[in-house]
Every structure is written in C-alpha cells, then in structure tokens.
Amino acid sequence: MTNIIPFDFHRNLVRVVERDSETWFVAKDVAEVLGYKNPHKAIREHCKGVNEMVTPTPGGQQTVKVIPERDIYRLIMRSKLPEAQAFEEWVVDHVLPSIRKTGSYQFKPEDLSRMDILKMAMDSEQERMRLEGKVAELTPKVEAYDRLATSDGSMCITNAAKDLQVRPKDLFSWLQANRWIYRRTGGSWIAYQDRIQSGCLEHKVTTVERTDGSEKVVEQVRVTTKGLTKLAAAFDVAEAG
Template identity: 35%
Template sequence: MSALEVFRFDEVPVRVVDNSGEPWFIAADVCAALGLANVAQALAGLDEDEKGSISIADGTPGNPTRATVNEPGLYSLVIRSRRPEARAFKRWVTHEVLPSIRRTGTYAVAETPEQLVARALIQAQDIVARRDQQIAVLTPRAEAWDELASAEGDYSVADAAKILARSGIETGPQRLFEQLAALAWTFRASDGKWRAYAQHVSAGYLAERPQSHHHPRTGELIIDPPQVRITLRGVERLRVRLGVLRAVEAS
C-alpha cells in the first residue's frame, strides 16, 4: 500500500491511498466533502467489498486505523448526499483525480478538455463493464449523464421519464406520475388533473405551464388545467431519489 496523497475539494482535504493499483479514499474525508455527518451510518449502507480500513501515521492522536472506501463505495456515498456539491464532487473525482492517479500516481496538472473527455469515456465504459447491477443503477451511464447535464429548460413528464430511463431509472410516463405523487411532489385536484405542490415549484423542481384552447363552435377561449413540467433540477433530484429507493427495495 503506497503513501497517502492529499487532494483538496473546495478546501476540504481528501486523502487517497493506492492499494494494489486501486485508489481507496479515506471515508471520513469523503463524507466531509459530501456533507454526510455520520460516517459510521453512511458506511453501514455499503456492501462489504466497497469499504475497508488502513492504518496510517498522520500525526493524529489515538487509533491510527482509518475507514476507507473504493471507487464504487465512493459513488454510493455520492448518491446518499443531499448537498448540491455532490455532483461537482463526483465530476472532480472522475474527471481529475482518478485520471491523474492512474496516469502518474499523483494529482498533477489537469489534462486538456479533449484528453479529459476521452479518458472519461474510457473510464465510464470500464465502470459499466465491471460494476454489478446495483452500481449500474446508482451510477448513470456517461452518455445519459452528459445529456442531462447539458440540457436546459423544463420537460413534460413523458420526456423526463425518457431521460430518467436512459440514466438507469425504471419508469415511464404514467409510472412517473405515480412516483411524483408518492414523493408528495404532485396531487390530483378535484377535476382529476395533476397539480404540483407549491413548495416543489418554489424549490425549482417543478413548473406549471398554462394551457388553453378555443371552443370549436363558439371560438371562446377556454382555460385548461396547467401542465405539470419537471425542471432540469427536478430531473436530477428524481434520479437520486428514485435510484436510492430502488436500491433500498432491492436490498
């Protein structure tokens, strides 16, 4: 096992050790970066092959043993984080830290954008090939993630269901309506039409688009119930929430 390398994510130190050619992260550092206050509780939700421990002499008094997580374990912890920085942390690890470690053994100067894209695609293909079904659910395929990350605006429930399905979430238009209701994001009004709860509109997860039509005989303008739309932020939040729910149901 090689010496620790210390990287920094938004001033939070993240220690990584090379164990037989594979990077293992100090669990407490990862949890600190992701806002997971209870390290033991976070690690309890991981599979046994996703966590371990090492003994390090870092000058800290007390027990030198430190809990660690490997790459799949780190992704599982990312999914559990509620902090908006979790997505940036995952991108920092996969696009900067891991490529640099595997190339030079240290965290060096960042590669060019073209090199990062090429290396990220190779790593994504390798991850999809090697990780078990649970990790495949928790970590979306690179192409679906990139499509989601670069999109703008909001989506109909049907279009949002397609994006979520491509990122590994089992859903469809009708099922997504039911999942939104189960999460208390939407409800059926007295007219039987779906409406968005105000707090989730205020949070930026949902939107309502006004709708209307003209009466075919009189030409009178008729105001229809608004269409529930899911924002980009809402799609990302659903990807995390529904992915965690599926993992819990499967365990």
C-alpha cells in the same frame, strides 16, 4: 499502487485514494462533511460499493473504508445539510478534474461533463464485475445509466419515472417529500426555485386552446438530464435493472 490525495473542503479533510487507476473516497470523510450524525450507519445503509484499503497515517498503517464515485451521489442525495449541493459541485468540478490531470485518466478535465463522470464510474465498475464473472448481473445496471446519459433536453415527471423504472406516483411522492416540487391548492405541481437554479428541474409553459376557442396557459414541471442523474442515484437505478 495506492496514492493518497488529501483535499480540503471548507476546512474539512476529504481523502481521495488512487489505486490501480481507480478513484475512491474515504467514506468516513465524506459522511462527516455531509453532516451525518452516525457516519458508519449512513455508509452501511446507503453505500453499495464499500471496499477497504490500508492507508498510511501519522500513527502508522490504518485500514479505512472507501467508496466509489457513485456512492458519493447516494450520500449527497440523502444528506440534509444545505451544503450538500456545494459539496457535489466541488467533487465534480474540482476534485475529479484535479485527479485526472495527473495522467491516471486519458481525458481532458475541461471535456468532462457530469454524465461523462457518471459513465466512467459505471465503466470502471463494469470491468471489475467482468473480472469477477458477474457481467450478467451488471448489464442492466449499465444500460440504465447509459439511457440517462443519452437523454436530450428534459421530460415530464411521468416519463422520467419510466426511465428510472419506478411508478409515477412513487416519483411524485418522493419529489414532494424531498422538496423538489409542491402543489398549490387546487393547482398544478410547481418546482422549488432552488431545484430550478441547480438545473435539476425546469418549467415549460404552453398555451392550450379550449373547445370554445379561448386559450389556457398550462405550466408543467419537467426533469432535466442533470435531474435524472441525481434521481438515478436516489432511486438506485443501478439496482433496479
């Protein structure tokens, strides 16, 4: 059974499709809200789980491309629109809990964290792949997200790179290119304030004693669990297993 649920984000229609207790988003709606000039190209290049569904429209039945939750995060990470973060918050804090209130899921909306939602998406995908006889292909993907979901606190960028299964220098380069961190001339890496405010990065200040007995204050950028989740989508950890 397919159920179309229309949502409004800043006066933009975002259609969510409930089919067989699974949640899908109309891909074109999401890409347009996130400011992609060529939505079809963005969907083709960045989304891994595109599917097609026949949905009712005022003009009759229409076939539309839909994407699962994990592809929402991929499009958000690559969007250059300033409102991309607000859209993510809206999806996680409003859309998904609203859908789950209908009884399609056996969870209380107030008990769902972002990591819960991410794991639910992966669990759903695992079941689909199992039915298609592809469990061997999916297992490392699920393990990668499970590792992130059970992470506590924060970690340095080098250790984050290990969890993301990418080279540390590649992660540093990506973080700098995408305005997560920057380096002062002759100094250490610094996190952009908006990344700290969004809870993706944090600074840890420690005091180190020099050999001469004097002390030096060292500031280190650290990646939070929320930051790891976003980076996992950006680097396609699910594909790297």
